[in-house]
Amino acid sequence: MTKPAAPTAEPFTTVIGLEVHVQLQTKTKLFCGCSTTFGAPPNTQVCPVCLGLPGSLPVMNREAFSLAIKAALALECRIAPFTKWDRKNYFYPDLPKGYQISQFDLPFSSDGWLEVVDPKGAFSRKVGVIRVHLEEDAGKSMHDEAAGTADTRIDLNRAGTPLCEIVSQPDLRSPQEARAWLNELKLLLVYLGVSDCNMQEGSLRVDANVNLHIPRPDGSLAKTPIVEIKNMNSFRSVERALAYETARQYDEWQATGAELGTTPKQTRGWDDPAGVTRAQRHKEESSDYRYFPDPDLVPVTVSEEQIAAAKALMGTPPTVLRTTLAEKWKISAYDADVLVNQGRELVGYFEDVATRVGEGKVASNWLQQDVLRTLNERGETIDEFPIRPDALADLIRRVQNGDFDTSRGREIFAEVLTSGRSVADVVASLGIAAVGQDELIALCKELIAANPKIVADVQGGKEQAAAGLIGQAKKKNPNVNPAKVRQMCVDLIKALELPTRTPEA
Amino acid sequence: MTLARKDVAKVAMLARLALSDAEIDTMTGELSKIVGFVSLLEEIDTAAVAPLAHPLDTQNAFRDDVPAASLTTAEALQSAPRHDGECFLVPAVLGESGAA
Numbered sequence: 001m002t003k004p005a006a007p008t009a010e011p012f013t014t015v016i017g018l019e020v021h022v023q024l025q026t027k028t029k030l031f032c033g034c035s036t037t038f039g040a041p042p043n044t045q046v047c048p049v050c051l052g053l054p055g056s057l058p059v060m061n062r063e064a065f066s067l068a069i070k071a072a073l074a075l076e077c078r079i080a081p082f083t084k085w086d087r088k089n090y091f092y093p094d095l096p097k098g099y100q101i102s103q104f105d106l107p108f109s110s111d112g113w114l115e116v117v118d119p120k121g122a123f124s125r126k127v128g129v130i131r132v133h134l135e136e137d138a139g140k141s142m143h144d145e146a147a148g149t150a151d152t153r154i155d156l157n158r159a160g161t162p163l164c165e166i167v168s169q170p171d172l173r174s175p176q177e178a179r180a181w182l183n184e185l186k187l188l189l190v191y192l193g194v195s196d197c198n199m200q201e202g203s204l205r206v207d208a209n210v211n212l213h214i215p216r217p218d219g220s221l222a223k224t225p226i227v228e229i230k231n232m233n234s235f236r237s238v239e240r241a242l243a244y245e246t247a248r249q250y251d252e253w254q255a256t257g258a259e260l261g262t263t264p265k266q267t268r269g270w271d272d273p274a275g276v277t278r279a280q281r282h283k284e285e286s287s288d289y290r291y292f293p294d295p296d297l298v299p300v301t302v303s304e305e306q307i308a309a310a311k312a313l314m315g316t317p318p319t320v321l322r323t324t325l326a327e328k329w330k331i332s333a334y335d336a337d338v339l340v341n342q343g344r345e346l347v348g349y350f351e352d353v354a355t356r357v358g359e360g361k362v363a364s365n366w367l368q369q370d371v372l373r374t375l376n377e378r379g380e381t382i383d384e385f386p387i388r389p390d391a392l393a394d395l396i397r398r399v400q401n402g403d404f405d406t407s408r409g410r411e412i413f414a415e416v417l418t419s420g421r422s423v424a425d426v427v428a429s430l431g432i433a434a435v436g437q438d439e440l441i442a443l444c445k446e447l448i449a450a451n452p453k454i455v456a457d458v459q460g461g462k463e464q465a466a467a468g469l470i471g472q473a474k475k476k477n478p479n480v481n482p483a484k485v486r487q488m489c490v491d492l493i494k495a496l497e498l499p500t501r502t503p504e505a
Numbered sequence: 506m507t508l509a510r511k512d513v514a515k516v517a518m519l520a521r522l523a524l525s526d527a528e529i530d531t532m533t534g535e536l537s538k539i540v541g542f543v544s545l546l547e548e549i550d551t552a553a554v555a556p557l558a559h560p561l562d563t564q565n566a567f568r569d570d571v572p573a574a575s576l577t578t579a580e581a582l583q584s585a586p587r588h589d590g591e592c593f594l595v596p597a598v599l600g601e602s603g604a605a
Contacts (some may be wrong), residue, residue, distance in 0.1 A: 043591065044575065044577075143597065152595050153592035192598045293559065
């Protein structure tokens, strides 16, 4: 670990822009009918088109295009009425054609934004999106590090998989903001069904551009050379790499005074175990890719009607859902944030429970305190969770009815979870039959008769003294609800003072 | 239109062509003639002409997202200079992969 310590009060502004590639959730590749399923044996999902064999012709996947439009609309982008495909030429063994089909001067969308708001209020940042475009993925190169100079093996299953490239403006101002923005972007794309954004499987990849703006004593601004960081395999890595790189650039600037424009743009790779970035090859200038229109693909036009139709089908994005959920169910913005950030399935589960019990707050509490914790412990998703919304709602309603208190409810929750039996079954088997009103009155009268001291205290105005009866009540009948016992005893004792009044049922 | 030797050397490098000095000389002359011929087009006033994205007057050619049969691995690898029955084999490359 040679991580330089970041200065506590930074004497500079950190400027970060992100470039995100997400794989679109299509069944087939962008230009051919090969499957995009992850994890298939090497070179089993390839055909003449994605192998780049002579004479083959690409044809655009309609679903890929509409998912890309969905992503762009969610990012508030302007959709171009006319878009075309270009060839980006470079040589690499995992790029069989010697060019990648991408979009250069006429991307299908541009000029959008996505805002990220820290729920704890640390920051709020509206980040511009320069463009979103569609392109094909390359294949996978596998190097046997141990073998040193051995061959590289090429698997082209991934070649031709549809990718959306999302390029942000350099609007982010800290590594924490960058991570939070990526979380928000991922949440949005997963909500809309655009991508599963699984970083382990490579369906979401991030590169970051970062430099520093350092004020000089004369008021002018020194800008450090922009560095592109690659090879970050998690959002946490992105945050760590940016923090490291920020400190490194400041150190380097202090040592050399190197500024933007004096050196070529540098690419550095993040070494996660070592916690450092390392210099990679210098990036070729954009013109070296010799983009030109791909003659194999015809342009695409998008009408206003198509955009309106796509918007109508888009579904509710997380930002909107946070607000509507909080308003509809009268839960706090923080609670709504926690629920929405867990994904659409969990929100569906929550709304189902809340509808059945007729209250949002209690459903939200059970989800956050009991369901989410259990999901974490069991490593399950909400769809796999054995207690379905009807069962949880049944349990919550019984607590609301006063059949038993919340802590008893938790025991039942745990028992339903491990036994797989219904709430009613578990309640019966634990002997937690609801205590009837007559039974309760009889029990309380018995307690009052046996505890004149407590009765006197309550009559003297110390209502809290009735709490002393609860323990005794539980001994006599473990199923009684403590709050009900307390209230009934107080009511009965007060009724003693006014013999004409009978206790209210 | 005359190309410089360094332009030709750069294009050759980008195309991964190993040209000898003599070949660069030859290519510089020949490519200059080709580029010169194409540059005749610059004499036409195109101020009022929209850029052409594609020569065909067709747009919006799509296919449905329906899987089709792929090749077998053996078929996919059959013309590769070297393979191990599963993957294509190439001389060791290091550095990043994936779409740029």
